[in-house]
Amino acid sequence: MPFADASASPHEEFAAAVERMAARALTVLGTAGGAVDGPAADSATALVTSRADLAAARILGADLFAPYLLAQVPLESGHEEVRAMAEAFRVFPPEALRTATAGGTIAWRDWAAAELLRRSGESTRAAAAPPPGGAPVADPGRWSEWSQRMAQLSPLALPGLDSRVHESARRGGVSLGRGVVRAMLRRDYRTAARIARWLALGQASGVDSPVDLGPVLRHIRLFGGPDARTALDLRVAELLAGAVGR
Amino acid sequence: MSAEVLRTAHQVASNALHWLQRSAPLGALPTGATVDLADPENPYKPLGETALAASLVLREGVAGPGDLQAARDLLAFAWQEFDGGDVLYERQLRHPMLTDPLETYAHFVRGGYRHRPLGELVGHLGALDSVGAIEMMPNRRLAVANAHRVVDPGHRSDWTALTAACWLGATPEPWMIDWMTAYHMTHTVFHVTDWGAHPAALPSAIADYLRLWLPVWIDIWQEVGQWDLVGELLIVDACLEEPVCDAQGWDRLARAQHADGLLPRDAEPVDEDPVRAFKDNEHTAVVAIVAGTVTLARELGVPAADR
Numbered sequence: 001m002p003f004a005d006a007s008a009s010p011h012e013e014f015a016a017a018v019e020r021m022a023a024r025a026l027t028v029l030g031t032a033g034g035a036v037d038g039p040a041a042d043s044a045t046a047l048v049t050s051r052a053d054l055a056a057a058r059i060l061g062a063d064l065f066a067p068y069l070l071a072q073v074p075l076e077s078g079h080e081e082v083r084a085m086a087e088a089f090r091v092f093p094p095e096a097l098r099t100a101t102a103g104g105t106i107a108w109r110d111w112a113a114a115e116l117l118r119r120s121g122e123s124t125r126a127a128a129a130p131p132p133g134g135a136p137v138a139d140p141g142r143w144s145e146w147s148q149r150m151a152q153l154s155p156l157a158l159p160g161l162d163s164r165v166h167e168s169a170r171r172g173g174v175s176l177g178r179g180v181v182r183a184m185l186r187r188d189y190r191t192a193a194r195i196a197r198w199l200a201l202g203q204a205s206g207v208d209s210p211v212d213l214g215p216v217l218r219h220i221r222l223f224g225g226p227d228a229r230t231a232l233d234l235r236v237a238e239l240l241a242g243a244v245g246r
Numbered sequence: 247m248s249a250e251v252l253r254t255a256h257q258v259a260s261n262a263l264h265w266l267q268r269s270a271p272l273g274a275l276p277t278g279a280t281v282d283l284a285d286p287e288n289p290y291k292p293l294g295e296t297a298l299a300a301s302l303v304l305r306e307g308v309a310g311p312g313d314l315q316a317a318r319d320l321l322a323f324a325w326q327e328f329d330g331g332d333v334l335y336e337r338q339l340r341h342p343m344l345t346d347p348l349e350t351y352a353h354f355v356r357g358g359y360r361h362r363p364l365g366e367l368v369g370h371l372g373a374l375d376s377v378g379a380i381e382m383m384p385n386r387r388l389a390v391a392n393a394h395r396v397v398d399p400g401h402r403s404d405w406t407a408l409t410a411a412c413w414l415g416a417t418p419e420p421w422m423i424d425w426m427t428a429y430h431m432t433h434t435v436f437h438v439t440d441w442g443a444h445p446a447a448l449p450s451a452i453a454d455y456l457r458l459w460l461p462v463w464i465d466i467w468q469e470v471g472q473w474d475l476v477g478e479l480l481i482v483d484a485c486l487e488e489p490v491c492d493a494q495g496w497d498r499l500a501r502a503q504h505a506d507g508l509l510p511r512d513a514e515p516v517d518e519d520p521v522r523a524f525k526d527n528e529h530t531a532v533v534a535i536v537a538g539t540v541t542l543a544r545e546l547g548v549p550a551a552d553r
Binding site: 143144177180182184192210211212215216219 | 419420421423458459461462463465466469
C-alpha cells in the first residue's frame, strides 16, 4: 500500500489518494495530449490499490477519463481507468453519495462518469442512469453563485459530453467570465481554473470567451498552488483552449 | 434599477450629507493658513472634496429641499474657508505649476461661485505648453482637463488621447486590478464624464468593458468591507449610460452606515475620537453623497449636461 501511514486520518488518506489519482491522469495527459511537465507519477504502479483509491476515482469522476477524451481515444472496457471506475461505482454506489451531499452537483458528476462508463461498454447499474431531472442548473443571471456551481461541475467540461449543464454553460459566457475574474481576484486559483475550463470548452467549439484565456491560464500556472487537481483542471483548460506554448 | 434601490441610494447619500454638514467645522482650515500649506492633503484637499459633493447635489437638483439647503451651506462654508477664493488665487500665483488650485476652483464654479482673477489666471496657465506637459499620472491629467472644461466650457482637450493613456484606456485584464488601480480607474470615468454629466463621453469600448467587470469588482470589495471603494465603484456605475449593478452594493453600504450618517471607509472599527473619526471617514461621506446623487440623477433621466 503506497499510503500505509497509520497516523493519517481517513480524510487525509482520501485527499492523498485523490491527489495521486489526479497526478496520474496528468501524466497520462502528458503522454496523450502533448503536455510536457506534469507532476511526476509512477504510471507503472497499479491505478487502484486501496478502498481510498476507489473513493478517489469516484471523486475525480469523469476527469479520470480526461486524457482519453482530449486525445479522442475511445474508451474501452479493458482500460485500467474504466475497470477502476466500474469497481468504484460498485463499492460506492451513487445513491450513497447523493444522500450524503446536497443538491444536484454530485448527481451530475455521477451522471458524467457513468455516461462515459456506458460508452466504454461497461455495464453497471450506475451506467444506465439517466441525466438528473428537476432544475439543478441554477440561473446564469446570478453570476456569482452560478459560476461557483459550475466550478463544482468542472469534470463535466470535457469534449464529447453534452447535457443541460453544457447548454447552460454555452449561454452563460458572461457569468463564467465574471466567475473567473472574481476567483482570480480572490486568489482562489483552483476555482478560477475550474471555471476557465468551461470557457475553454466553449472556445473549442467556437463560443467566444469574454476573458482572454491564454494569460489567465499562464497566471494560474505561475501563481496557483501545487495541488494536482488544480493542475489537472488547468491542463484540461489549456488543451481545450489551445493555449499551451502560446 | 428598482424603486427600493433608489430609496436606499437616496437615504445613504442624504444621511452622509447631513453627517458631513454637522461635522464640517472639524474640517476648517487652520487660522492663518498660508498658501504654502503645511500639509496639502489635510484639510485643504478634503475641503475641496466637500465642495465637489455639494456642487453635484446642486447641479443635479434631485435632492429634497433639506438636502439642497445642506449642500448650499456646505459649499458656502468651504468657499468662506478659502476666503472667497483668495486662498486658491494666492496659491496658484505662488505655484503656477500646481494644478490643485484649478481643480478645487472648478467645484465652486460648478456650484455657481466665481473668482474672476483666478479664472483669468488658470485660463492663461492652461494655455501654456509647459503646464500641459507637467509630469503626472494619466488619470490626474484627465482631472485637470475636466477642471478646465468646467471653468471654461470653451477649453479644448484631446480626450481620446488622455483617456487612452490611462489603465482603463487599455481595457486590460480585469483580474489584475488592485486597490490603488481601482481608484485610478474610477477617476478616469469621473473626469471623462464630469461625474456623470456626460455619460456618452465614455468611449463605448470602455463602457462595454465596465458593464462586464464592474459587478465583479463591487462584489470582491464589498466582501472585504472596502466601503469607500465600493461607493466609488457605484459612482462609476451611475456614470454609465446604462448602469449595470444590482442592489447588492447599495444594500451593503446602507447596512454599514451608522445611525448618525457616518459611513465607515472600511471594515476597521471607527475611532472613538470624534475628530479622528471625522478625518478618517470624511472622504467616504463625499463618495456616498456623490454616488447617491448621480445614481438618482441617472435613473431620473436626462444627464445634467443636456438639461
